[in-house]
Amino acid sequence: MLPPTSQYRGRFAPSPTGPLHFGSLIAAVGSYLDAKHHNGIWLVRMEDLDIPRTVKGAADDILRTLEAYGLHWDETVIYQSQRTLAYHATFEQLRTGNLLYPCACSRKEIADSALHHCDELIYPGTCRNGLPPGKTARAWRVRVDDARIGFTDGLQGNIMQNLASEIGDFVVKRADGLFAYQLAVVVDDAFQGITHIVRGADLFNSTTRQIYLQRLLGFPTPAYTHLPIAVNAQGEKLSKQTLATPVDAKDPVAMLLRALVFLRQEPPAELANYDLGSVLSWAIIHWNKSRLNWIMQIPA
Ligand code: GLU
Secondary structure, three states, X not given: OOOOOOOOEEEEOOOOOOOOEHHHHHHHHHHHHHHHHOOXXXXXXXXXXXXXHOOOOHHHHHHHHHHHOOOOOOOOOEEHHHOHHHHHHHHHHHHHOOOEEEEOOOHHHHHHHOEEEOOEEEOOOOOOOOOOOOOOOOEEEEOOOOOEEEEXXXXXXXXXXXXXXXXXXXXXXXXXXXXXXXXXXXXXXXXXXXXXXXXXXXXXXXXXXXXXXXXHHOOOOOEEXXXXXXXXXXXXXXXXXXXXXXXXXXXXXXXXXXXXXXXXXXXXXXXXXXXXXXXXXHXXXXXXHHHHOOOOEEEO
């Protein structure tokens, strides 16, 4: 273990759209081990902002599973559904700074006229200089400038993106009136003083958007590490949509060892005979994320 660094504040931020499955367990275990290896604080934040996707009881179920795995959080869990006022204040700060604009485009209109970058649709800027006559505002977008935004990922190396040509003006308040993930995550990471973000590589492409918002708002940028995502035999991310099976809270040692194998930590076979606390202590001491360098996905 490294010497105490009280500055390390990490987090696991699940969306309670269902029970914890192997893919989300990897993000929980990876962020926990990285925090604890650095003698840091590890927090859990429930990202239950997307009410239509949130499943009743899932947040409690996730917390019970984390406890069963010995992954104990250090401060009170915060719930995004209770933080609307904070998102609203930040939204107003951006809006009054003339950094946002209302957008009337439907998904179909965007799909019909958008430019493409890799698989992403780039908003073509239709409403950037005002709503077309007769149209009403649906979502709110933040103007991105032509600057390149880069960061050094803890596993994936140096990344540089031009938001204007690779992402486009992106949504901070959705057509259904809910604040968007990109806005909420930036507000909450700053609010909770997060210094290190360890999460799945499915969010890799969101990071420059988040750094851009941090700069607009004068927030510090945490260190980012994107872990390989667990995929099924078809190469699809394990998720509720791909019917990933929930992790079993009854046999945490076996599942934790599976997670450690996935994370290439090479746990010795005899650990299977030890109790949960011993397995976690071994994993914290031996955590070596560099074994995952450059890996974006691994079959589960
Ligand atoms: N709530 C997001 C998810 O479950 C993760 C957000 C994050 O770690 O930044 O995909």
